[in-house]
């Protein structure tokens with residue numbers, strides 16, 4: 001599966017495929033699909049996806065045990081980023097449809113590009 005994404009990434013030309021940094025990811029993925037649960041004081045495991053700076057908090061210990069990785073996002077390494085793994089496996093959004101392949105690739109490319117807050121090309 002990962003290989004297919006890498007191939008698609010190359011086909012779609014990396015610099016343009018992630019569009020405009022956090023704002024794009026947020027309006028395409030987090031706002032419509034995640035923040036009804038992942039916001040505010042009671043966000044599951046403190047994972048609040050409403051602001052860029054929240055993405056860098058260390059998630060709870062059980063997540064580390066589950067995935068073996070320590071961060072929600074590892075810049076440049078989507079395959080070690082818990083957020084990508086959850087979406088790719090279809091576990092998130094919880095109770096909802098799996099994200100479209102296009103959106104999953106968008107998230108992948110954004111993390112691969114260093115998960116920038118703003119468009120930096």
Ligand code: HEC
Pocket residue numbers: 029030033034035036037038044045047063066072082083086087092093094095096099
């Ligand atoms: C209907 C509510 C809901 C929606 C929508 C939702 N989540 Fe979650 N999310 C949860 C809950 C509840 C947990 C805690 C699950 C657990 O402890 O097993 C969770 C956990 C997580 C985790 C940590 C993994 C884990 O196993 O605990 C990540 C990462 C995550 N969500 C990302 C997302 C992303 C990204 C989206 C949008 C694409 C999303 N979630 C949409 C409710 C939701």
